[in-house]
Every structure is written in structure tokens, then in C-alpha cells.
Amino acid sequence: MDSFEWLNGYTVGYGFYHVDFTDPNKPRTPKLSAHFYFQLMKDNGFPITEDEKMLYGEFPQGFLWSSATAAYQIEGGWRADGKSLSIWDKFAHTPLKIFNSDNGDIACDSYNKIDEDIAILKQLGVNHYRFSISWTRVLPDGTTNHINEVGFRYYDRLVNALLAANIQPHITLYHWDLPQALQNVGGWENDTIVQRFRDYADVMFSRLGDRVKLWVTINEPYNVAMIGHGYGVAAPGISFRPGTLPYIVAHNLIKAHAEAWHLYNDKYRGRQNGKVSITINSDWSEPRNPYKQEDIDAARRIMQFYIGWFAHPIFNGDYSEMMKTIIRERSLAAGLTKSRLPEFTPEEIKRIKGTHDYFGFNHYTTVLAFPVDYGNLQHYDADRGAGTYVDRTWLDSGSGWLKVTPFGLRRILNFIKEEYGNPTIIITENGVSERGPTDLKDSHRSYYYEKYINQVLKAYRLDNVDVRGYTAWSLMDNLEWATGFSERFGLFYVNRSDPNVPRVAKESVSFFSTIINCNGFPDPASGPHDCLKPIPEGNSTSAPENDNSVNFLGLRLSPEEAETGLNTTFALLLVAATGAICFRCRKKMSNSDKLTTC
Ligand code: NOJ
Secondary structure (H helix, E strand, O other): OOOOOHHHOOOOOOOOEEEOOOOOOOOEEEOHHHHHHHHHHHHOOOOOOOOOOOOOEEOOOOOEEEEEOOHHHHOOOOOHHHOOOEHHHHHHOOOOOOHHHOOOOOOOOHHHOHHHHHHHHHHHOOOEEEEEOOHHHHOOOOOOOOOOHHHHHHHHHHHHHHHHOOOEEEEEEEOOOOEHHHHOOOHHHOOOHHHHHHHHHHHHHHHHOOOOOEEEEEEOHHHHHHHHHHHOOOOOOOOOOOOOHHHHHHHHHHHHHHHHHHHHHHHHHHHHOOEEEEEEEOOEEEEOOOOOHHHHHHHHHHHHHOHHHHHHHHHHOOOOHHHHHHHHHHHHHOOOOOOOOOOOOHHHHHHHOOOOOOEEEEOOOEEEEEEOOOOOOOOHHHHHOEEEEOOOOOEOOOOOOOOEOHHHHHHHHHHHHHHOOOOOEEEEEOOOOEOOOOOOOOHHHHHHHHHHHHHHHHHHHOOOOOEEEEEEEOOEOOOOHHHHHHOEOOOEEEOOOOOOOOEEEOOHHHHHHHHHHHOEEOOHHHOOOHHHOOOOOOOOOOOOOOOOOEEEOOEEEOHHHHHHHHHHHHHHHHHHHHOOOOOEOOOOOOOOOOOOEO
């Protein structure tokens, strides 16, 4: 219990119990730590929870194992061979939009590296590769007025090379790089975009659909609507109507997706026999306090405003009652004549509902939810009426928003099963980042993949979730949008300071490829298992450079070395200026932190 702490008197409490020294009875109240210690003693240690226990077993035959990239993040060749500019080219060339002024002008140079990219996919052992098309490489002004054959040929060659390597292409039509020419006429805000997107899809289905059997229309519509048009920290960078514009943009994204799906269904499905869907992203949201109704409600609102915003119209029909009611009531209360959430007509509801051949799903992390009252503020966040935070014990990653929370993946897969009619699910992205000096020993990534994929196995085997595929984000380190190259999600490191931009396997490559090779997690008790034998190393050998290096007086140094150099230079200048014969320096000794005099 808190007690007399010598020189500090009663001001410092070391106790499990708080003691009220002002009360003559000196009552003792247990602190949270008392409960924690009680549990620890009861458990006699730290038993692993059900969530944490490994499940041994396999995925179904024919499970889709894949890794993903996106055009703007890897291709480079930003003006090569007739490609015109996208909103990301423009955004990245606007000062202060991207960390460290990075841009995708060259990126991983994948536009010139088909062979290298195929080689690393083979090394990984995936049977699918998810990549996206740069709209402006094929249709420079965004319309079918002019098809840029040279640009198109890149994708044609890539698809052929993948098939020759026995890797199935999984193509995303829209991964955020809208033609700037279309942005100039309103972009996703202008409903003519629906027809433009359908035309673009038509070109791609007609030219590649004989060989490509899996399509994603739009990647992460939530991010396009909210990050690009609400918070404005992604292209096109609009943030001044956060209570209306994201809803208009989302409305057009949903319609554009539905029209592309119908186009495929009516015109191509018969002879091409592929599958088309949208990829929706969402965090899993847990109530901050699972026993508090307000927190439970806040967590539900987060789900309906995040995954539900897009999944409800496409899988169930129309926006959820929750979204419609909250936004209408808050709009009317603010004196508007109608809801800020656009309405679908009954015909549109019918046309959009069911436009999916699978549930494409991107997932990374979990949040804890609690209610927040924003008053009259007309903003998506205020409509949602919830705040989020994270448990400080969750492991970190290189991205502030991404905490390692494997349990959330199984829970959200079950949520999708229950909410959206038990659809076939393909996980189209999942992965983890790092930042700081390059280190090929990325044990945190192997840990992440092992734990998350095991939760997918539990969802499949124990909960009967119809999950048919898993895609690791990302095949290689690439441009992580507004954070530039500083956050790295790659299984392969990309040495961008070498003119050949070589790809180098991180340690997680062999870890992930073993999971693929075994099609899951074989039980050690029933071993030995051939699939666990080490897979021969690839041929990427170029040593990594420290990407964090800084230029100091013409030398490439690590930040620590540069700091030492700066201090030394400063000290020498001081000596020269004052003529002092002695100065004190702070010297951190190897076994103590004492100040020494030199
Ligand atoms: C989602 C996006 O689709 C992808 O482009 C991005 O790099 C990853 N998540 C990681 O943030």
C-alpha cells in the first residue's frame, strides 16, 4: 500500500492500494495494478489466451495466395511513352504534400522492370499477383478519345509474363490515380465520372479479359472519399466541405463500381468467365469498455460508417438505416432542407445491390471506440459521433495508425459473414510497415503475417467464414502515399539509390513463402513436413543502403554519425573562436552516463 516514502514523505505512492491519509480511518482502495497482480497470481503467470493460441491446419485446396502493389506506388515512368498526369502526379509535385518531397516519378521503376518483378513473385511462390492499372497510361485524357497503345502494351506484357510464370493476374482498375484531366472537370464529384469509368473498364475488359479472370473495380473507396475529399491529405487534397463532399464522392464511386460490374456481367462474363468486385477496407472497432452501452454503440457506428458505407449498398441494398437517419437528423437540425447524404432512387438501389462476385477486403488494424459529441459540426466525423484510440500494449509498426492486433481480423471476417450474407471473401491486402534504417531482418513482419494469417485460418476452419484468398501488402517497399518512402510495407526491399533499383528479399520472404508452400500451418506433432524445408534463396543480392543517411559536408552518414560530426565541428569552432585551451565535453561512457572532463 502507499506509505511513508522517506524523504518524499507521503507524496509518492508505491502501493497496489491507495491509502487516504487525510481520513482518520486510513481507508485502502485497490488501484488497477492490484487487480492486475491479483489476476497474475491467480493464473500463476501469463497463460496465452484463446485468441493467441496457434491453430494448426490447412486452407482449402486452390486457396489464392497473392501479394499486391499499385501503379502509382511502384511504376515510375510518370511521363513515359505518352502517359499523362494523374491527380497523384500533381499532388506529389505540390510542395509540402508528401513527406520529404518524395514522389512517384521513378518509384520502384516497375514500368521498366517486368522481369525483375516476375522473378520476385516466383521467389515468393504466390499463385496470384494483384496490381493496378494507371488510367492515364492507357487513356491519357481519361476518355476513350485516344488509347495510348504503347502504355497499354506494358500491361499486356506484364499479364503475359505472369501467365507464363503460372501466376494469375488480379487487376485493380482504380487505385486512386485519377486522370488530372477528369479532375479538372470535377473528378469524382461530377457524376459524369460514372460513364467515364465504365468506358475505361470496357477498354480493359475487352483487351485483357481473355487472360485476366479476377478484377477489382475500385480500391478502398473509403480512402478516396474521406482521405482525398474530407481530410484532404491524399490527392486531390480537398478538405473544405468535409460534411458533404465525401458523401457525394462515395455516391459516385458506388455507382461507377456498379456500372462496371454490370458491363462485365452483360457483355463479358459469358465468354470471359471472370470475377469482378470492389475492394472495401475497414479497421475492426471494439468498444473502449465492453460493458458500457455508449461505447458499444460508438463501435457499431464506426463499423456502419466505415465498411458499411460501401458494403451495405452493394451487398444489402442502399445505405444503412443508421447512416441515413443520423445524417438526415443532423443535417435538418443544422437548418439544411435535406440530408447531406445523397439518396439512391429505388431503381438505383436495385441496380447496385448484388454487384459483387466476391467481397474484396483490405484490413490492417483495430481501434477502440468511445462516443464523442461534436455539437452542430457538419462533418463526417461528427456524424459518426465516435472517437478512437488504441491500447498502449498493442505492438507498434512504422505507421502511426497501424497497431498489431491479429484478433481483429477474425472478428471482422465474422462481421462480414453475418452482416453481408456470408459472401466469398478474398483478402486483397494485409501487411505491416517499418521505418528507420533498412534492416532485412524484419522479424516483426514474419510475426505479423503468422499471427494474422492464423486468424484467417481460424475464421475459415472454426467459424466457417468463406474466405478464399489472402494477399500480402506489399510485394516490395514503395511510395506510401503522403508519407513517401519513409514507411515500408515490402516483403522485398527496393534499393532506390542504386540506378538498377534492385529488389532484395527481406527475411519475411522465406517465412511467408513457407506458409504458402504448406497452404497453412502444419501441426508439428504430425511432422516432419516437407513443405517446411527451407526454400532456396533467390538471386537478389544487392546490399541495402541506409535510406536514412544524410548528407553531411559531402559525406553520406547515418543520422547518429551526422549528429556526432555536427557536435564535434561546433566544439572545434568554439575552441577556435575563444582560444580556450580546455573545454568540457559530454562523453557518454560505455558503462555509465557520467559527465567526464577531457
Ligand atoms: C491501402 C492501400 O490500398 C495501399 O495503397 C497502401 O499502401 C496500404 N493500404 C498501406 O497503407
